[in-house]
Amino acid sequence: MTSAPTNDIEFRSVTKRYGAVTAVSDINLSVPKGAFVALLGPSGCGKTTCLRMIGGFEQPSEGEVLIAGKVANGVPAYRRPVNMVFQHYALFPHFDVERNVAYGLRQLRPRLPAAEIARRVGEALEMVRLTGFARRRIHEMSGGQQQRVALARALVNKPSVLLLDEPLAALDKKLRTAMQIELQTLQRDLGITFVLVTHDQEEALSMSDLVCVMSAGRIRQLATPQEVYDRPADLFVADFVGKTNRFAGTLETGGTVRLGNGAALPAARADLAPGAVTVALRPEAIRLSRGTAGATTLEGTVTHRIFLGSAAEYSVAVDGLGDLLVTAERHSQSQNDLVAPGERVAISFDPGQTHIFPA
């Protein structure tokens, strides 16, 4: 027999089709108990379908979805020990805040005593800092407050898994950052597994323990945020998560990559067959220096500068290679720390920072 499940959510070869369209294709995924997982990908990548299959709003066409070690296929949404925070909150407009939050508890059989419900609703409202708002109508509240009502309405049930469908998409930037921190704190304090769906890579990287990057119905990489960023599994992940420079090159026998302008990069990649490759390089891994430097083989002219305060983003037209995006931290508050458009620069980077993918 199986021992106590260590995974709260498990996908076993899950495929979901809508008619001729395959939304999710042969997904295998394990979400450990108490983890904060982000399903990240562009719209239409199948991340929301996966979330809805956990919630019970969709049933897989093939494969199994397990919740707390039990196969959940065919179990309707109202019998699943998971709760969801909907993208547009989906609060009940004809109830006040308290009745919205109490709704899940009121459905439990045998019935909970009224005092118990009131106590837990009070706790949930306190948790999302909405004490005193119990009698408010939903349309009297701001977007950020509605978001927190939705959160309280889900968390009051103490679900084993909380599903979040783009919960912060409708909030302005400042509120979003505040909610990101709040969500993270809540997740750590409660120890509930969170599954977050988002197309915002920053959100995924900053909040979660595990990022599941998806595209076209498949998982491209499942790893920690740092690993996804530092060691992207493929070109799609490198492109989608963070900013990336990419240029075409040829991998030669003996472990060098020859770039379009003739420059050679050392690349010890025994696993790749010689031939056309794409080299990816993060903007912050590149250093700029004024004028020409003897050792470097790449030189170019700065075409644009975007001043970001603590750093600056440059677009550099590299001789023989095309445009390159460079992020440079500033170390002092002097004009000297900034390169002006039109200036010639030398470009250097650690070859170990590059990622090489088959083209």
Add this chain to the structure above:
Amino acid sequence: MRALITAVYLFLYAPIALVVLFSFNAGRNASEFTGFSVEWYGKALANPFLITALQNSLIIALVSATLAAVFGTMAALGLERLGSRARAVFDGLLAAAIVVPGVVIGIATLVALVAVFGAINPAIAAIWPGERPPQLGLGYGSIIAAHGLFTMALVTMIVKARIATLGRDIVEASADLYATPLTTFRDIVLPQILPSVLAGFLLAFTFSFDDFIVAFFVAGSKTTLPIYVFASIRRGVTPEVNAIATMVLVASLLLILIARLLMREKTRKSPAGE
């Protein structure tokens, strides 16, 4: 242009105004106002034939509007789950049911009912053990069925419009919070569509109560209020008919006004936040 518009409105509403005015006429003559009086209202309400017709109309309107509200709402809820192509077909059929002329509905219903009765009555007679088998015929049932069917399309249209603004996510949210489909319907969906169901009921009631054409075809020996009024005009337009017409007018306007208020109430309130 202005004169033309004035003329159009006069043409539309002056006769109605005259009916209302002459219902308060003291004299018997319908073309000469001889003084203010409410005596014709008293006469109308004391007329046993009129009261029977009014009762018939009220019973038919109440039952058919109730059936239309229940089944129309069910249809609206069901249609929402159809695929887009099937839904387009049913939307077209609904619109058709509303625009088909009353004469056509009347004849079609009559022909269909007579055919069905003609087939069923001998069958019942054949298996009936007693002396006098029951005969299906035109009457309450046939008027209620005819009215219920075409006003059901009306209710479906109104409730459907309301459901469209609801969004599926509150239904899913309710399921997510452990509510069974029945609870979701009772606690979440119904309270939000109820005003539109009531509005549909009131409109259906008014349609049925005011309908002459369809009822005339399928009424059999039953007399509804519009049929009674029609029949009594043949004996000349009396201020009594005017009084009846005025009462019907006021009652109908009132019901439609309430229906409009119910429909507006909800569309104003629903968009929360954003």
